[in-house]
Amino acid sequence: MTQADFVSLVMPFKDKVFRLAKRLLVSREEAEDATQEILLKLWNNKQKISDYKNVEAFSMTMTKNFCLDRLKSKQAQNLKIVHSNYQDNSHSSLQKQVEARDSVDWVSSIIETLPEQQKIIVQLRDIEQYDFAEISKMLDMNETAIRVALSRARKTIREQLTNTHSYGIK
Amino acid sequence: MVLNNIENLLEKYDNAETTLQEEAQLRAYFSSEDVAPHLEHYKPLFVYFTSTQQEAFTKDVPLNTKKKTRLYQWISVAAVAVLMLGIMIPQVWDNSPKTLADYTPEEQELYNKTKNALAFMSANFNEGTSSLNVLEMASDNLNAGIYKASFVSEFGKTTNKLLK
Numbered sequence: 001m002t003q004a005d006f007v008s009l010v011m012p013f014k015d016k017v018f019r020l021a022k023r024l025l026v027s028r029e030e031a032e033d034a035t036q037e038i039l040l041k042l043w044n045n046k047q048k049i050s051d052y053k054n055v056e057a058f059s060m061t062m063t064k065n066f067c068l069d070r071l072k073s074k075q076a077q078n079l080k081i082v083h084s085n086y087q088d089n090s091h092s093s094l095q096k097q098v099e100a101r102d103s104v105d106w107v108s109s110i111i112e113t114l115p116e117q118q119k120i121i122v123q124l125r126d127i128e129q130y131d132f133a134e135i136s137k138m139l140d141m142n143e144t145a146i147r148v149a150l151s152r153a154r155k156t157i158r159e160q161l162t163n164t165h166s167y168g169i170k
Numbered sequence: 171m172v173l174n175n176i177e178n179l180l181e182k183y184d185n186a187e188t189t190l191q192e193e194a195q196l197r198a199y200f201s202s203e204d205v206a207p208h209l210e211h212y213k214p215l216f217v218y219f220t221s222t223q224q225e226a227f228t229k230d231v232p233l234n235t236k237k238k239t240r241l242y243q244w245i246s247v248a249a250v251a252v253l254m255l256g257i258m259i260p261q262v263w264d265n266s267p268k269t270l271a272d273y274t275p276e277e278q279e280l281y282n283k284t285k286n287a288l289a290f291m292s293a294n295f296n297e298g299t300s301s302l303n304v305l306e307m308a309s310d311n312l313n314a315g316i317y318k319a320s321f322v323s324e325f326g327k328t329t330n331k332l333l334k
Contacts, residue, residue, distance in 0.1 A: 015227050018226070019222065019223075022225070032227065035227050035229070036229060103214035104217055104218045126193070129190055146186075147187070161211050
């Protein structure tokens with residue numbers, strides 16, 4: 001496998017790997033390092049790549065495990081929290097823009113507080129839009145368990161968002 | 171009608187029963203400008219999902235590191251080969267004489283003379299050692315005398331006790 005082959009294989013999902021890493025590690029730099037690490041691991045094992053049935057799912061599993069390991073390790077003590085890169089559509093008023101920006105940041109910080117398992121599921125389902133079969137392969141869980149966890153996560157987010165929206169409590 | 175539909179979808183969404191198509195429908199609805207006021211608080215959620223999807227990994231990954239390490243590996247192999255040659259070459263090309271017969275008659279004569287001289291010296295040394303044996307005997311006799319003298323001092327001690 002040449003470098004060009006590898007790049008074209010990895011291209012479609014490297015952003016997904018990065019976003020999952022960022023969801024778990026929060027800091028952009030940490031997530032970039034993690035993604036780099038994952039891609040290098042894939043590259044070093046490129047002879048075996050053709051044996052994998054689904055390289056994308058395999059990479060996502062790898063990313064999940066790698067990030068959870070990172071979080072457990074001591075180096076994770078100096079993880080820093082970095083702002084999300086939200087871009088607002090420019091045609092609403094400034095007031096609305098500020099408000100929208102704020103609430104979008106809230107969503108990010110609410111997801112931040114979820115347990116890691118739910119974080120991963122929300123990331124894979126709501127942001128990357130994988131179907132349940134794929135997620136169950138990536139996480140090695142059955143679909144019902146995933147649905148339950150996802151439902152819990154969504155309800156928590158909804159609840160907190162409603163509270164924030166109605167009372168302005170963070 | 172649309173609103174009703176959306177509310178149903180949201181209900182299903184919360185129970186994680188929506189399909190990907192239905193979720194796309196929800197995202198489309200909430201990213202539009204006219205969202206029903208009582209559903210306003212869902213908006214940031216879907217806007218967030220859509221916006222986060224845009225985030226991309228921009229860092230370059232150095233994929234060429236593998237080649238460098240290969241070169242280093244070969245350098246070590248080359249170093250070992252050079253070392254081995256260094257040890258082997260003197261042994262293989264070594265044509266210096268191995269036995270006495272390989273030497274010229276002059277050298278052989280010289281060797282025999284030296285050998286004789288050394289043998290002569292060693293014989294003299296042996297003689298010297300045997301004469302040293304006499305000294306050893308003298309020292310033995312001396313020790314015996316000292317032992318006997320100790321009786322005398324013992325006798326002195328007892329006489330002193332008596333005199334007291």
